[in-house]
Amino acid sequence: MAVVAGIDIGGTNIEGAIVDDDHSVGDSVKVPTPTEGPEAVAEAIKGLLEELGAEVDGIGVGIPGPVNAGVVTTPPNLEGWQKSVNLKALLATTLEIPVEVGNDVNVAVLGEWSAGAGKGSQNLLGVWMGTGIGGGLILGGRPYNGTTGHAGEFGHMIVRPGGAQCGCGHRGCIEAYAGRNSMEDTARRAVDGGAASTTLFSIMEDKGKDRATSSVWVKALKNEDALAVRLFGEAVEAVAVGIASVMSLLDLDRVVIGGGLAEKMGEELVERLWAAVEPHCFVPMDSVEFVVAGLEDYSGIVGAAALGRAGLLLGG
Amino acid sequence: MAVVAGIDIGGTNIEGAIVDDDHSVGDSVKVPTPTEGPEAVAEAIKGLLEELGAEVDGIGVGIPGPVNAGVVTTPPNLEGWQKSVNLKALLATTLEIPVEVGNDVNVAVLGEWSAGAGKGSQNLLGVWMGTGIGGGLILGGRPYNGTTGHAGEFGHMIVRPGGAQCGCGHRGCIEAYAGRNSMEDTARRAVDGGAASTTLFSIMEDKGKDRATSSVWVKALKNEDALAVRLFGEAVEAVAVGIASVMSLLDLDRVVIGGGLAEKMGEELVERLWAAVEPHCFVPMDSVEFVVAGLEDYSGIVGAAALGRAGLLLGG
Numbered sequence: 001m002a003v004v005a006g007i008d009i010g011g012t013n014i015e016g017a018i019v020d021d022d023h024s025v026g027d028s029v030k031v032p033t034p035t036e037g038p039e040a041v042a043e044a045i046k047g048l049l050e051e052l053g054a055e056v057d058g059i060g061v062g063i064p065g066p067v068n069a070g071v072v073t074t075p076p077n078l079e080g081w082q083k084s085v086n087l088k089a090l091l092a093t094t095l096e097i098p099v100e101v102g103n104d105v106n107v108a109v110l111g112e113w114s115a116g117a118g119k120g121s122q123n124l125l126g127v128w129m130g131t132g133i134g135g136g137l138i139l140g141g142r143p144y145n146g147t148t149g150h151a152g153e154f155g156h157m158i159v160r161p162g163g164a165q166c167g168c169g170h171r172g173c174i175e176a177y178a179g180r181n182s183m184e185d186t187a188r189r190a191v192d193g194g195a196a197s198t199t200l201f202s203i204m205e206d207k208g209k210d211r212a213t214s215s216v217w218v219k220a221l222k223n224e225d226a227l228a229v230r231l232f233g234e235a236v237e238a239v240a241v242g243i244a245s246v247m248s249l250l251d252l253d254r255v256v257i258g259g260g261l262a263e264k265m266g267e268e269l270v271e272r273l274w275a276a277v278e279p280h281c282f283v284p285m286d287s288v289e290f291v292v293a294g295l296e297d298y299s300g301i302v303g304a305a306a307l308g309r310a311g312l313l314l315g316g
Numbered sequence: 317m318a319v320v321a322g323i324d325i326g327g328t329n330i331e332g333a334i335v336d337d338d339h340s341v342g343d344s345v346k347v348p349t350p351t352e353g354p355e356a357v358a359e360a361i362k363g364l365l366e367e368l369g370a371e372v373d374g375i376g377v378g379i380p381g382p383v384n385a386g387v388v389t390t391p392p393n394l395e396g397w398q399k400s401v402n403l404k405a406l407l408a409t410t411l412e413i414p415v416e417v418g419n420d421v422n423v424a425v426l427g428e429w430s431a432g433a434g435k436g437s438q439n440l441l442g443v444w445m446g447t448g449i450g451g452g453l454i455l456g457g458r459p460y461n462g463t464t465g466h467a468g469e470f471g472h473m474i475v476r477p478g479g480a481q482c483g484c485g486h487r488g489c490i491e492a493y494a495g496r497n498s499m500e501d502t503a504r505r506a507v508d509g510g511a512a513s514t515t516l517f518s519i520m521e522d523k524g525k526d527r528a529t530s531s532v533w534v535k536a537l538k539n540e541d542a543l544a545v546r547l548f549g550e551a552v553e554a555v556a557v558g559i560a561s562v563m564s565l566l567d568l569d570r571v572v573i574g575g576g577l578a579e580k581m582g583e584e585l586v587e588r589l590w591a592a593v594e595p596h597c598f599v600p601m602d603s604v605e606f607v608v609a610g611l612e613d614y615s616g617i618v619g620a621a622a623l624g625r626a627g628l629l630l631g632g
Contacts, residue, residue: 123463135565139455146567147439148603156598157561159477161553168598237477245473245558246565249451251462282472282484287464 002057002312006111006305007045008104009033009063011077014041016048017298018056019305023115025298026052037080038087042094049095058098060308062107062300063087068149070101100311103145104300106152108293109136110143111303112256116294121254125246126293127154127239128259129269130214132167133175139250155179159241177238180260183231184212190227198227214260240276248282258293266292318373318628322427322621323361324420325349325379327393330357332364333614334372335621339431341614342368353396354403358410365411374414376624378423378616379403384465386417416627419461420616422468424609425452426459427619428572432610437570441562442609443470443555444575445585446530448483449491455566471495475557493554496577499547500528506543514543530576556592564598574609582608 007016017028029051034040065075070088091099109126112118122141128134135154137144155175163172190196200220220228274290323332333344345367350356381391386404407415425442428434438457444450451470453460471491479488506512516536536544590606
């Protein structure tokens with residue numbers, strides 16, 4: 001049986017592990033993401049594979065940015081990357097093994113569909129709630145990447161035209177209300193402007209974090225911090241309006257919620273979203289399952305490995 | 317070569333024609349839609365086929381309502397229909413020929429994709445602007461109908477949560493701003509409440525219409541009627557926000573605008589929409605074509621015939 005590794009490139013770390021063809025994940029290795037650009041990232045992945053200590057036949061890679069036929073276009077959270085990089089070709093040359101590359105959230109959704117909470121679905125929306133809001137789709141029983149590999153930008157669907165400023169430059173995007181970075185910025189502006197007080201930033205300091213992570217938000221919500229409760233309510237509403245619209249457009253059979261916030265909050269988050277979707281949803285909700293991602297941190301590694309194994313099988 | 321007819325069931329009329337396998341449409345026949353329910357509609361289609369004066373080998377049918385495997389669920393604009401009707405089986409029994417059935421807008425989009433403005437597209441959104449706002453999708457190079465045949469409800473995507481009341485019972489749907497029936501109701505409320513005056517209703521009377529049709533709106537817009545201009549602007553904005561969101565989610569290569577308003581306004585409508593999409597759109601717009609439906613009134617008949625011919629070929 002071919003030995004395949006799944007690699008998850010993030011803004012901070014690159015994580016990888018050997019994944020069996022039954023999708024079980026071996027011990028993972030984490031290395032810092034180099035800031036010197038694609039060649040350095042390729043070398044870091046080479047080192048990571050050596051640390052895994054096995055002869056790897058092929059790999060799959062998830063990366064935060066649009067991917068089309070192995071070409072990555074301006075990944076917004078990676079330093080030192082030009083406009084367009086053929087990462088598939090670069091890694092294949094560096095590693096001398098077959099490589100497949102996909103967008104990180106699309107790959108995580110593929111992982112959940114292959115081995116997690118998405119198993120058996122024909123028409124699935126994955127919503128990944130983290131520093132930003134990502135999305136991925138399975139449509140007609142197969143992964144859907146769109147015309148240029150950009151599909152799944154759920155976080156930049158517009159739920160309030162002319163509303164809150166989003167990091168992307170537009171207004172009223174889902175991410176402007178529900179992305180953790182946007183929520184933190186909104187909280188900071190409210191506090192700086194004297195309009196509100198909050199325990200968010202003291203919790204952050206207590207935990208030794210320099211950003212308001214999911215665990216910081218969960219603690220503030222548990223404390224019934226009024227500002228955190230309000231901003232979290234707006235986040236849930238924005239995501240729910242988007243999910244309802246996608247359900248009306250695509251007649252889904254499943255919605256999978258993943259990412260840092262889903263890992264921390266689990267079923268509670270799914271129940272909050274379900275209740276908030278209902279008032280906006282045109283199609284019957286009883287044929288749609290709402291579930292939390294089942295592979296936790298490993299959705300991306302499992303999906304990347306599935307992609308890598310498929311590439312090996314096709315002999316591409 | 318098999319002789320196939322395309323049949324378009326509407327709330328007022330049923331229209332049908334023989335369509336060649338190069339998608340050219342013969343003389344069409346129109347009969348009033350019976351209000352006594354499915355059996356009467358089947359008999360009316362039988363009469364229509366006799367009027368066409370040819371031995372028909374198979375038909376395809378478009379009907380305004382969700383369709384799954386030939387079963388039509390509660391078509392909102394047809395009188396005398398129960399919750400679920402297997403129209404495919406009923407017509408096959410009545411007519412003794414193979415029958416395929418699809419949702420009317422999905423079928424019209426199929427027509428445009430097969431022979432009109434959608435030709436060659438892999439990932440297409442069709443937006444049909446009429447009494448309501450319909451939608452249809454081609455994804456991954458094939459028609460997309462969703463899990464239960466409800467896919468394409470573009471008109472019930474939410475663009476202003478808590479906004480205008482829609483006929484569907486929800487608030488802030490695209491159709492609540494851009495469906496011709498909603499626009500007429502809004503205009504009437506504004507006039508009745510003394511908040512505005514308009515030439516819409518006198519144009520309607522002059523034209524001998526009992527509803528504000530597309531041609532009534534076009535005339536009022538030409539007259540620079542202030543209320544018509546404002547409501548039409550809100551309609552364009554609502555549709556544009558929805559299109560931008562779908563482009564971000566699905567990374568389309570084409571958007572086709574059809575329905576009564578597109579027939580009357582043509583390129584002008586497409587240009588208005590394109591300009592209004594741009595400020596909301598996350599993905600690059602240069603890889604997406606915006607076009608007017610090319611088959612005018614016959615999208616539905618051509619698409620229905622294509623469906624019928626496919627059914628004959630499959631021997632289902």
